[in-house]
Amino acid sequence: MKQVKSYEEFLSCKIDKQKVYLLLYKAGSQTSECAFTNIAHAAKQVAAIHLFYADVTVVKDIHIQYNVTSAPALLEFEKGKFMNLIKGCNDTQYYKALFENAIYLAAVSNTTNQKRVTVYSTPTCTWCNTLKAYLRKHHIPFTDIDVSKDQRMADELVKRSGQMGVPQTDINGEIIVGFNQTRINQLLGIKSN
Numbered sequence: 270m271k272q273v274k275s276y277e278e279f280l281s282c283k284i285d286k287q288k289v290y291l292l293l294y295k296a297g298s299q300t301s302e303c304a305f306t307n308i309a310h311a312a313k314q315v316a317a318i319h320l321f322y323a324d325v326t327v328v329k330d331i332h333i334q335y336n337v338t339s340a341p342a343l344l345e346f347e348k349g350k351f352m353n354l355i356k357g358c359n360d361t362q363y364y365k366a367l368f369e370n371a372i373y374l375a376a377v378s379n380t381t382n383q384k385r386v387t388v389y390s391t392p393t394c395t396w397c398n399t400l401k402a403y404l405r406k407h408h409i410p411f412t413d414i415d416v417s418k419d420q421r422m423a424d425e426l427v428k429r430s431g432q433m434g435v436p437q438t439d440i441n442g443e444i445i446v447g448f449n450q451t452r453i454n455q456l457l458g459i460k461s462n
Contacts, residue, residue: 270292270309270312270320270321270322271321272322273321273322273323273331274327274328275328275330276328276330276331276334279291279321279323279331282319282321287347287348288318288345288346288347289319289320289321289346289347289349290308290318290319290320290321290343290344290345290346290368291320291322291323291331291344291346292304292305292308292320292321292341292342292343292344293322293325293328293331293332293340293342293343293344294323294324294340294341294342295324295325295326295340296324296326298340298341300341300357300358301341301358303341303358304341304343304357304358304359305322305341307359307360307361307363307364308320308322308343308364310361310364311361311362311364311365311367311368312364312368315365315368315369318368320368325340335351335354337354339356341356341357341358342354342356343364352412353412353414353419353422354421354422355367355418355419356418356419357418370410370411370413384440384441384456384457385439385440385441386404386409386410386411386412386438386439386440386457387411387412387413387438388401388411388412388413388414388436388437388438389414389416389426389435389436389437389438389439390413390414390415390435391415391416391417391435392417393417394436396447396448397435397436399448400436400438400448401413401436403448403450407457407459409459411438416435429444430444430446432446434446434447440456440457441456443456
């Protein structure tokens with residue numbers, strides 16, 4: 270984890286890499302300290318993560334750039350573009366899985382022309398977990414966005430699909446509502462057993 274002290278310093282850190290994370294936290298806040306500690310532990314378990322942090326009580330110009338109104342918030346960037354916001358404190362295993370998935374996606378994208386797959390889910394959704402397990406079984410890399418922790422993404426999803434339920438899967442711009450295995454197989458070229 271590398272500390273940044275301004276928006277300009279963050280931009281100078283070559284955030285155009287495949288995946289970059291930035292933790293905005295508030296020193297002294299119990300929830301922020303929880304997020305900082307758990308993210309630091311997860312980062313030690315996963316090599317090659319580009320992870321930065323900034324204390325919003327000191328750094329006043331980063332959160333404004335990304336419309337972040339509360340801390341802690343873990344911002345996810347892909348090739349320099351702001352992609353996702355994860356609020357609050359999650360356990361170390363959650364962050365570890367997030368970082369491992371990013372490394373897996375980077376490795377796959379460097380070797381093949383995979384379709385871009387994003388799953389919008391919640392942790393308590395049984396069909397969401399079934400869908401993600403199905404994609405992993407077939408070695409399909411995907412980005413998982415927890416809409417229960419990201420209201421902006423939840424609102425955007427409703428605008429795009431007209432549906433509030435999860436799971437929803439975006440495969441190269443086509444939204445699939447629910448676990449429609451037949452359509453997923455068609456779009457991803459998965460041969461059904």
